[in-house]
Amino acid sequence: MSLALFWVEELPVGDRFTLDGPEGRHAADVQRLRVGERLLLGDGAGATAECVVVDVAKSALGVRVEERFFTEAPAPRLVVVQGLPKGDRAELAVQAMTEVGVDEIVPWQASRSITHWKGERAAKSLEKWRSVAREAAKQSRRAWFPTVSELRGTAGVTPTFVLHEEADIALSTVPLPAGDITLVVGPEGGIDSNEVLDFADRGAIPVRLGPNVLRTSTAGVAALSVLSARLGRW
Amino acid sequence: MSLALFWVEELPVGDRFTLDGPEGRHAADVQRLRVGERLLLGDGAGATAECVVVDVAKSALGVRVEERFFTEAPAPRLVVVQGLPKGDRAELAVQAMTEVGVDEIVPWQASRSITHWKGERAAKSLEKWRSVAREAAKQSRRAWFPTVSELRGTAGVTPTFVLHEEADIALSTVPLPAGDITLVVGPEGGIDSNEVLDFADRGAIPVRLGPNVLRTSTAGVAALSVLSARLGRW
Numbered sequence: 001m002s003l004a005l006f007w008v009e010e011l012p013v014g015d016r017f018t019l020d021g022p023e024g025r026h027a028a029d030v031q032r033l034r035v036g037e038r039l040l041l042g043d044g045a046g047a048t049a050e051c052v053v054v055d056v057a058k059s060a061l062g063v064r065v066e067e068r069f070f071t072e073a074p075a076p077r078l079v080v081v082q083g084l085p086k087g088d089r090a091e092l093a094v095q096a097m098t099e100v101g102v103d104e105i106v107p108w109q110a111s112r113s114i115t116h117w118k119g120e121r122a123a124k125s126l127e128k129w130r131s132v133a134r135e136a137a138k139q140s141r142r143a144w145f146p147t148v149s150e151l152r153g154t155a156g157v158t159p160t161f162v163l164h165e166e167a168d169i170a171l172s173t174v175p176l177p178a179g180d181i182t183l184v185v186g187p188e189g190g191i192d193s194n195e196v197l198d199f200a201d202r203g204a205i206p207v208r209l210g211p212n213v214l215r216t217s218t219a220g221v222a223a224l225s226v227l228s229a230r231l232g233r234w
Numbered sequence: 235m236s237l238a239l240f241w242v243e244e245l246p247v248g249d250r251f252t253l254d255g256p257e258g259r260h261a262a263d264v265q266r267l268r269v270g271e272r273l274l275l276g277d278g279a280g281a282t283a284e285c286v287v288v289d290v291a292k293s294a295l296g297v298r299v300e301e302r303f304f305t306e307a308p309a310p311r312l313v314v315v316q317g318l319p320k321g322d323r324a325e326l327a328v329q330a331m332t333e334v335g336v337d338e339i340v341p342w343q344a345s346r347s348i349t350h351w352k353g354e355r356a357a358k359s360l361e362k363w364r365s366v367a368r369e370a371a372k373q374s375r376r377a378w379f380p381t382v383s384e385l386r387g388t389a390g391v392t393p394t395f396v397l398h399e400e401a402d403i404a405l406s407t408v409p410l411p412a413g414d415i416t417l418v419v420g421p422e423g424g425i426d427s428n429e430v431l432d433f434a435d436r437g438a439i440p441v442r443l444g445p446n447v448l449r450t451s452t453a454g455v456a457a458l459s460v461l462s463a464r465l466g467r468w
Contacts, residue, residue, distance in 0.1 A: 002399065002447055092326070095449075096449070096451075096452045096455075099446055099447075099448050099449060099452045100443075100444065100446070100448065100452065100456050101444050101445075101446055139447065139449070140446035140447045140448065140449075141446060141447050142446055165236065170468055171463075171468070172462070172463035172464075172466075172468045208468075209334075209459075209468055210334065210335050210462055210467060210468040211335075211468075212333055212334070212335055212374035212375060212376055213236055213333075213373065213374045213375050214333050214334065214374065215329075215330070215333060215373070215374075217330075218330045218333045218334065218455060221330075221452060221455055221456060221459070222334050222455060222456075222459040223459075225443075225455070225456040225457075225459035225460050225463075226459050226460065226462075226463040226468070228406070228444055228460075229405075229406035229460040229463060229464070230406075230463070232406075233444060234404055234405070234406045234442075234443055234444040234445075234460070
């Protein structure tokens with residue numbers, strides 16, 4: 001079984017550390033780790049330390065660092081521009097894309113998005129996406145946490161590929177560029193054809209996955225899986 | 235935009251048909267299709283007909299068949315043996331696997347499944363999985379609906395691959411057999427090592443996806459995506 005991962009802003013320099021705050025509460029009070037048990041501390045930016053619990057307090061653990069690892073950032077980066085889905089589909093999408101290794105998620109106000117991020121709601125929704133991504137990154141023991149960028153409009157995005165069910169080229173066979181890959185996933189209603197043309201004008205290639213129509217919360221995961229396999233990341 | 239698909243037990247032989255029952259209610263009262271609009275009828279076993287609405291009644295539509303299609307069954311078949319997850323993760327898994335094209339889902343009572351299907355609950359849960367699969371198949375416009383088999387125990391399963399996070403071989407590079415592929419996905423707690431050995435004794439190869447730990451509701455979708463790309467199904 002994999003060890004549980006707890007997030008720290010900075011890894012301890014010395015070999016002793018007190019895990020407190022929300023992560024300490026989770027480790028001590030929810031997961032109920034005991035003296036002698038092992039855990040991982042990670043900074044979400046490549047640095048991980050395997051530790052052993054040496055002291056248990058209320059809502060905090062004292063740990064001894066046993067081993068340190070550094071994982072290089074994945075390259076090329078996989079960026080998904082996610083058309084804002086409605087309701088809890090957004091959380092499912094962010095959660096599952098984080099599990100399969102997305103490096104950056106860009107919330108995108110697509111013309112067919114029923115959800116609109118405006119004013120206070122924008123800040124709250126973005127914070128929600130970020131906390132879902134961080135939680136999922138911990139659950140899936142990622143050494144690098146994904147970035148969740150600020151909301152962008154169509155003009156702010158220059159994608160490599162646009163998922164489009166009527167595209168002629170399959171994502172599983174399209175030639176891949178050497179660098180980072182940015183993929184657009186539409187909202188529930190799909191991508192408007194003007195948006196597809198806009199993106200194509202800026203060099204994006206429309207691609208399809210299989211013959212079936214995928215939900216927006218499934219499409220990103222499926223596309224990232226295909227790309228990760230093709231790029232040798234998996 | 236793709237046309238909406240409605241399910242009929244048998245496609246009409248002649249060129250006129252009345253879509254009634256739950257599907258007719260959905261088409262007439264929820265989707266509110268009107269005279270002149272087009273829709274698809276499908277039997278979930280390869281036969282599809284594109285139709286035009288010629289008559290609207292309460293909870294039923296009269297349609298004229300315009301064109302008929304037959305889609306060959308996908309080959310090789312992709313079968314997922316899904317360790318029973320808890321709560322609504324099961325529905326998410328069935329729904330998303332259906333979207334990405336699974337041909338058969340086998341509910342599996344794994345030793346680490348917290349959920350147990352017994353007595354009346356077994357029948358009810360199986361019915362729920364089947365209805366989720368049918369609904370997702372319609373939403374994703376599949377010509378062939380997936381089979382959801384009866385619950386099996388470990389002895390009832392002879393898989394090709396077992397997803398296991400500690401496996402040395404990646405699903406993205408393992409040689410694929412010529413025929414159907416049966417893949418085991420563990421429940422939340424993962425697959426017990428005795429079960430991995432049991433399956434291996436019967437010829438199954440343990441394989442991993444990427445470096446991250448995937449939720450059970452994500453793992454099947456990711457694996458099916460990789461296999462579909464590798465097999466040229468996508």
